[in-house]
Amino acid sequence: MPDAPRRDTRGIVDADGLFSRVRFRRHAPAEALRPYLEHYWLIDWDLPEPYASHVVPHPSVNVVFRSDAGPGGSGEVAGVAPELFGTKLEGRGRVCGVQFRPGGFRPFAPEHPVAEWTGRRLPLHEVFPRAADAAEPILAPDDEHARVAALDAFLLGLSPVPDPRADLTMGLVDRIREDRSIRRVAAFADAQGLSVRALQRLFTAYVGVGPKWVILRYRIHEALERAESASDVDWADLAAELGYADQAHLVRDFTATVGVPPTAYGAR
Missing domain, CATH: 2.60.40 (Immunoglobulin-like)
Incomplete structure (x- = not known):
């Protein structure tokens, strides 16, 4: 750490x-x-x-x-x-x-x-x-x-109780946060030697939300920070960089999460 x-x-x-x-x-x-x-x-x-x-x-x-x-x-x-x-x-x-x-x-x-x-x-x-x-x-x-x-x-x-499954989960979330190539839950689960169902159960028990939610949330965080720090973001390039199929998907997720489209947020 x-x-x-x-x-x-x-x-x-x-x-x-x-x-x-x-x-x-x-x-x-x-x-x-x-x-x-x-x-x-x-x-x-x-x-x-x-x-x-x-x-x-x-x-x-x-x-x-x-x-x-x-x-x-x-x-x-x-x-x-x-x-x-x-x-x-x-x-x-x-x-x-x-x-x-x-x-x-x-x-x-x-x-x-x-x-x-x-x-x-x-x-x-x-x-x-x-x-x-x-x-x-x-x-x-x-x-x-x-x-x-x-x-x-x-x-x-509060005397936290050591838990190897908590350690495993924290490591998995760190990989999702740091590795932009992680885009699909099935591929990520397979790379960790887990079934999709086992990965979802682990995240439900230890994170509180599923792995797909975590993947999408960290991508929106990065998009939000880019919009906060620069007024000339190329949203099409950023969508590709974050693993979105196209700009429209990023705009839709950003708008649903933040409440305004990314271009409107950046223009503030």
């Missing part, structure tokens, strides 16, 4: 708009937690007017602590969100979030298939009954490194 969290903006809609309004940082977790986590993400804001933030979610479970949800703040487990996710930020507040690697949450809740959380946001105590009072010590410190240390202590206290 890398020692430093990634620095890309993949999945964030209107990243420039968000970063101009909030302080957004990522931090690496403690060494013992890195096999399971992507990173911690911290947001602080003090806004003169409300702002709606939108994200095209990763195939990841998140644990999210918010200070603007009552005395002491709140914590929740957010399963993989199949659709575009939006949240409203207003006034003053902070969020401390944990993004798990796809497949990395199951060792913390081994009794439940991860698909049980897909599309749901549950109060933390419903998943981890002994963690009902976890939010305040995580959110209270003004020093962000103290917040990171509190997140480390919280997760280490």
Whole structure:
């Protein structure tokens, strides 16, 4: 696992708009937690007017602590969100979030298939009954490194159970994210020595969504980041680069996921 969290903006809609309004940082977790986590993400804001933030979610479970949800703040487990996710930020507040690697949450809740959380946001105590009072010590410190240390202590206290099938799943998702040549579930399953059915069962139990969904989502993330960073994207070339049959297929998937066509998004 890398020692430093990634620095890309993949999945964030209107990243420039968000970063101009909030302080957004990522931090690496403690060494013992890195096999399971992507990173911690911290947001602080003090806004003169409300702002709606939108994200095209990763195939990841998140644990999210918010200070603007009552005395002491709140914590929740957010399963993989199949659709575009939006949240409203207003006034003053902070969020401390944990993004798990796809497949990395199951060792913390081994009794439940991860698909049980897909599309749901549950109060933390419903998943981890002994963690009902976890939010305040995580959110209270003004020093962000103290917040990171509190997140480390919280997760280490949950005592994740090592699971070879979780390790296998995390490795498979990493390959999908990094290798653009992976386009079809059947070919990918065969290359891993698995049947399509076995691969789908593994992803349902450990990621929460199927392998086809993961393949498509990572391609849309890349298209979104290209649209965010350049105004002259050749969408036909990008469609071919990402493995789409033609530009129309990319435009259709992008529009269905983000809500506007890629050319309209880039023109913003």
